[in-house]
Amino acid sequence: MPHDLPKAYDPAIIEDHWAEYWVREKLFAQPTPSADAAGKGEPYTILLPPPNVTGRLHMGHMLNQTEMDILVRWRRMSGRRAMWLPGTDHAGIATQMMVERQLISESTSRQKLGREAFVKRVWEWKRHYGGAILDQMKRLGASVDWQREYFTMDEKLSVAVREAFVRLHEQNLIYRGAYIVNWCPRCQTAISDLEVFHEEQSGHLWEIRYPVQNKDGKDSGKFLSVATTRPETMLGDVAVAIHPEDERYFSLHGKKLRLPLMNREIPIILDDWVSRDFGTGAVKVTPAHDPNDFALAERHHLPSINIMDDTGHINAEGGAYAGIDRYAARKKVVADLEKQGLLAGIKDHVNNVGHCDRCKTVVEPRLSTQWFIKIQPLADKAKEAVRQGHIKFTPEMYEKTYFEWMENIHDWCISRQLWWGHRIPAWHCAECRKITVARIDPTTCAHCGSKKITQETDVLDTWFSSGLLPVSVFGWPNFSPVDLPQMTGAPGPSHLGTGEGIKDHADFDAFYPTSLLVTGFDILFFWVARMIMFGCWFAGDVPMPDGSKRTLADSVPFREVYIHALVRDANREKMSKTKGNVLDPIEIVKQYGTDAVRFTLASMASPGTDIAFNIARTEGYRAFANKIWNAARFLFMNVDRAAEVGIVVDPAALGGMPSASPDEPLEARWIVAELHATAAKVNHSLENYRYDDAANTIYQFFWGSFCDWYLEIVKLRLDFSETADKAKTKAALTTLVQVFEAALRLLSPFMPFITEELWHAIYDGNPPVKSIALTKYPVRLTTELSDYLSQAIVFMEELQNVITAIRALRKKCGVPDKEFVRTYICGGKRISFEASRRFILLVRFNQDILKSLARISELIIDEPVKGNVHSEFNFEVAIEYERQIDVAAERGRMTKEIAKYEKNLISAELQLSNESFMAKAPVHIVEGLKKQAAETQLLLSKARIALTTLPPE
Numbered sequence: 001m002p003h004d005l006p007k008a009y010d011p012a013i014i015e016d017h018w019a020e021y022w023v024r025e026k027l028f029a030q031p032t033p034s035a036d037a038a039g040k041g042e043p044y045t046i047l048l049p050p051p052n053v054t055g056r057l058h059m060g061h062m063l064n065q066t067e068m069d070i071l072v073r074w075r076r077m078s079g080r081r082a083m084w085l086p087g088t089d090h091a092g093i094a095t096q097m098m099v100e101r102q103l104i105s106e107s108t109s110r111q112k113l114g115r116e117a118f119v120k121r122v123w124e125w126k127r128h129y130g131g132a133i134l135d136q137m138k139r140l141g142a143s144v145d146w147q148r149e150y151f152t153m154d155e156k157l158s159v160a161v162r163e164a165f166v167r168l169h170e171q172n173l174i175y176r177g178a179y180i181v182n183w184c185p186r187c188q189t190a191i192s193d194l195e196v197f198h199e200e201q202s203g204h205l206w207e208i209r210y211p212v213q214n215k216d217g218k219d220s221g222k223f224l225s226v227a228t229t230r231p232e233t234m235l236g237d238v239a240v241a242i243h244p245e246d247e248r249y250f251s252l253h254g255k256k257l258r259l260p261l262m263n264r265e266i267p268i269i270l271d272d273w274v275s276r277d278f279g280t281g282a283v284k285v286t287p288a289h290d291p292n293d294f295a296l297a298e299r300h301h302l303p304s305i306n307i308m309d310d311t312g313h314i315n316a317e318g319g320a321y322a323g324i325d326r327y328a329a330r331k332k333v334v335a336d337l338e339k340q341g342l343l344a345g346i347k348d349h350v351n352n353v354g355h356c357d358r359c360k361t362v363v364e365p366r367l368s369t370q371w372f373i374k375i376q377p378l379a380d381k382a383k384e385a386v387r388q389g390h391i392k393f394t395p396e397m398y399e400k401t402y403f404e405w406m407e408n409i410h411d412w413c414i415s416r417q418l419w420w421g422h423r424i425p426a427w428h429c430a431e432c433r434k435i436t437v438a439r440i441d442p443t444t445c446a447h448c449g450s451k452k453i454t455q456e457t458d459v460l461d462t463w464f465s466s467g468l469l470p471v472s473v474f475g476w477p478n479f480s481p482v483d484l485p486q487m488t489g490a491p492g493p494s495h496l497g498t499g500e501g502i503k504d505h506a507d508f509d510a511f512y513p514t515s516l517l518v519t520g521f522d523i524l525f526f527w528v529a530r531m532i533m534f535g536c537w538f539a540g541d542v543p544m545p546d547g548s549k550r551t552l553a554d555s556v557p558f559r560e561v562y563i564h565a566l567v568r569d570a571n572r573e574k575m576s577k578t579k580g581n582v583l584d585p586i587e588i589v590k591q592y593g594t595d596a597v598r599f600t601l602a603s604m605a606s607p608g609t610d611i612a613f614n615i616a617r618t619e620g621y622r623a624f625a626n627k628i629w630n631a632a633r634f635l636f637m638n639v640d641r642a643a644e645v646g647i648v649v650d651p652a653a654l655g656g657m658p659s660a661s662p663d664e665p666l667e668a669r670w671i672v673a674e675l676h677a678t679a680a681k682v683n684h685s686l687e688n689y690r691y692d693d694a695a696n697t698i699y700q701f702f703w704g705s706f707c708d709w710y711l712e713i714v715k716l717r718l719d720f721s722e723t724a725d726k727a728k729t730k731a732a733l734t735t736l737v738q739v740f741e742a743a744l745r746l747l748s749p750f751m752p753f754i755t756e757e758l759w760h761a762i763y764d765g766n767p768p769v770k771s772i773a774l775t776k777y778p779v780r781l782t783t784e785l786s787d788y789l790s791q792a793i794v795f796m797e798e799l800q801n802v803i804t805a806i807r808a809l810r811k812k813c814g815v816p817d818k819e820f821v822r823t824y825i826c827g828g829k830r831i832s833f834e835a836s837r838r839f840i841l842l843v844r845f846n847q848d849i850l851k852s853l854a855r856i857s858e859l860i861i862d863e864p865v866k867g868n869v870h871s872e873f874n875f876e877v878a879i880e881y882e883r884q885i886d887v888a889a890e891r892g893r894m895t896k897e898i899a900k901y902e903k904n905l906i907s908a909e910l911q912l913s914n915e916s917f918m919a920k921a922p923v924h925i926v927e928g929l930k931k932q933a934a935e936t937q938l939l940l941s942k943a944r945i946a947l948t949t950l951p952p953e
């Protein structure tokens with residue numbers, strides 16, 4: 001049978017081919033289970049953290065997806081009904097910004113287009129450019145269920161969003177209120193605390209003198225000084241606060257001040273919250289522009305004056321400053337104060353300034369009316385779920401982080417002033433001013449019946465919909481497998497909870513709770529905590545498959561959370577655009593193949609340990625893939641030669657765990673035993689998220705045991721001559737193919753492409769199933785590991801030691817690699833007679849292995865050793881070798897060698913003493929150079945000594 005494998009391993013060709021095949025054949029689709037699904041394996045579900053629709057794949061995704069794909073492929077091969085669910089997030093702010101930028105380049109704007117046309121435009125953008133990241137995932141072979149791909153703005157998911165909102169509103173858990181939010185004047189929306197990053201900036205602290213007034217309203221000539229970093233906000237001051245026990249200001253109790261520039265009378269108020277030691281001990285109170293001041297004003301029943309509009313310009317409340325941008329206003333306010341002699345001083349000051357995470361604009365704390373979720377009952381339930389152990393965090397420390405955050409959680413501001421997103425299903429009445437919240441778009445006010453109602457313009461925070469994903473992707477709240485009603489005008493899911501209309505829970509029953517969430521710590525609160533809150537809150541109302549009430553244990557959105565680490569550069573530095581050390585996974589994949597990149601990440605991934613991504617390692621794993629490729633070519637060459645003499649391996653013998661009988665040669669028993677041990681270790685490592693241990697164990701087995709030892713030995717058994725014992729040859733060939741096939745399955749979750757290619761080649765285009773991904777994952781069968789198998793590992797190790805010792809001895813004596821020499825082996829001097837006899841027996845039995853692997857012309861066993869001797873505790877070996885050398889030629893060769901070493905050493909030293917090179921070169925390069933220089937130095941001195949020991953000509 002021909003196995004036409006190209007000579008050279010070229011990942012680009014095979015990977016494109018299989019990636020396309022997997023998608024086309026819908027190999028990883030996991031349809032809604034039917035009633036008879038029992039016995040088809042316990043479900044194993046992972047939800048892909050939905051990348052932003054604007055996203056591009058980066059190293060973090062690559063790691064995250066590699067980890068998920070390894071687990072899903074492994075579980076699938078281990079008999080679980082595995083499903084990995086992909087989708088994208090509509091990413092409110094990011095997407096709106098992207099399209100707005102496009103509009104600017106066309107000299108138009110969102111405002112000019114109007115809301116409806118703009119939203120249409122975003123959908124168009126999404127169709128053309130959105131979800132590029134999922135295409136990248138397809139190319140990288142992620143074994144996700146593409147049939148289930150969703151988008152968070154899909155009809156089905158939008159119904160869930162609306163139901164969740166309406167239900168929370170009915171439960172009095174959603175309210176509308178004035179609150180200080182982080183306002184981004186660029187994005188013109190409120191953003192959450194989590195979407196603000198703080199950066200230290202050098203600015204100023206201005207000290208302003210507020211004139212104290214007499215009872216008649218005239219300036220007394222006295223002043224009270226306050227300090228501020230944002231002087232323009234004084235336009236909205238409503239008071240100045242001092243500590244009631246601050247002796248400096250006793251005389252000012254009950255007095256009033258004149259607010260400079262605005263010439264408004266404001267009170268001096270007393271509050272314990274004021275710190276006497278900070279600044280002047282007097283604090284201006286600007287409730288509409290500072291959260292602390294807002295709280296202060298509430299306590300003292302003071303009004304709030306918002307002086308800024310949505311774009312960061314001063315509004316009409318700012319009097320003469322109306323229409324001026326906030327920073328221009330700052331300059332003007334300071335200048336005007338100075339003119340009036342009211343500026344007491346300016347100090348340099350380092351501020352911790354909040355910026356919009358999306359557009360980097362400085363955010364403005366600003367009072368606005370927003371929608372909130374009263375978080376407490378949801379948070380309590382979510383805390384309880386983790387406390388009771390229904391969700392397990394890996395690494396464990398993130399559980400503590402979770403609790404810390406959940407203890408300090410505030411009400412969640414869910415409204416955003418964007419146009420792209422789920423519009424809040426609330427209508428304002430122009431007549432009674434009340435609000436109607438409804439599942440079906442209303443035409444009249446629910447309170448007064450007026451037709452003068454208009455829908456809320458705000459949309460929901462993007463995390464509102466992504467927080468619902470674990471329930472919504474499985475059909476909540478409708479559970480109807482048919483097309484869902486339109487969001488507007490169609491019957492809503494108000495029947496929910498009555499039992500009727502719940503036609504099909506099958507998906508939810510099978511796949512909820514999901515098994516595992518793999519994600520980064522940066523969205524632990526944004527997303528993970530919110531999914532837990534929403535999952536526990538809403539899933540509890542969905543009955544269990546048997547109709548019983550769902551407990552908290554089964555309401556959680558996932559059973560486990562695995563927080564993956566960061567991918568850093570080779571010097572352990574965080575990747576950043578400013579540092580210019582960002583690695584593009586797609587570029588590296590192009591160079592080395594997906595398999596090698598995946599293996600690099602896996603070989604370093606373990607809970608809580610950041611990965612220092614080093615291309616040199618990827619190069620190494622590319623060589624590993626190449627090694628496997630060549631092993632396959634060797635194997636196929638022999639399979640084909642065997643076929644010519646009528647020896648054929650039965651395909652039915654493949655696909656399981658190979659075994660070996662006691663009368664098979666040592667290497668057969670040994671490699672089978674090693675395979676079982678390796679499988680056991682790999683399964684155990686994957687259970688514990690030790691991707692690194694699993695990958696390294698497979699690597700050792702494949703490269704070390706299989707390629708370096710087993711293949712070298714098995715060559716001796718593949719005898720296709722006339723006189724050969726065909727049964728023995730067939731047995732050896734069968735074990736070879738069996739072990740190789742099983743090893744491919746073992747490696748498949750880590751290197752899915754090359755294993756798929758070679759596995760198909762083994763079956764010569766006629767495989768038992770469509771993909772290696774649908775075969776069984778190797779496990780150790782304990783019944784198979786009888787004594788003679790475990791013994792084989794001990795025996796083989798002893799032989800390997802002998803071979804390694806002889807090889808070292810040959811090298812020491814300068815025996816050319818190709819030469820076969822007479823070799824002596826006997827038991828060690830200090831071991832017992834018994835042990836020595838056992839050892840000699842082992843050597844006698846396996847003479848052919850020794851002779852071939854250690855290049856022995858004649859093997860003399862158990863006689864006093866002669867010649868160059870090497871002793872170990874267990875044994876002694878010796879070789880008879882006299883070198884016949886041409887002294888003149890040897891001298892010439894050695895002199896040349898010395899010259900070469902000297903030259904290399906000089907160039908290395910030059911580089912190491914070059915300061916500008918040393919300043920720029922990465923640590924690993926410098927380390928490598930130093931190591932190389934030291935090695936060259938060693939070789940040089942050895943060569944010099946060798947030259948002096950040459951006999952005279």
Ligand SMILES: [Zn+2]
Pocket residue numbers: 184185186187188356357358359360361
């Ligand atoms: Zn912004």
Ligand SMILES: [Zn+2]
Pocket residue numbers: 429430431432433434445446447448449450
């Ligand atoms: Zn009304």
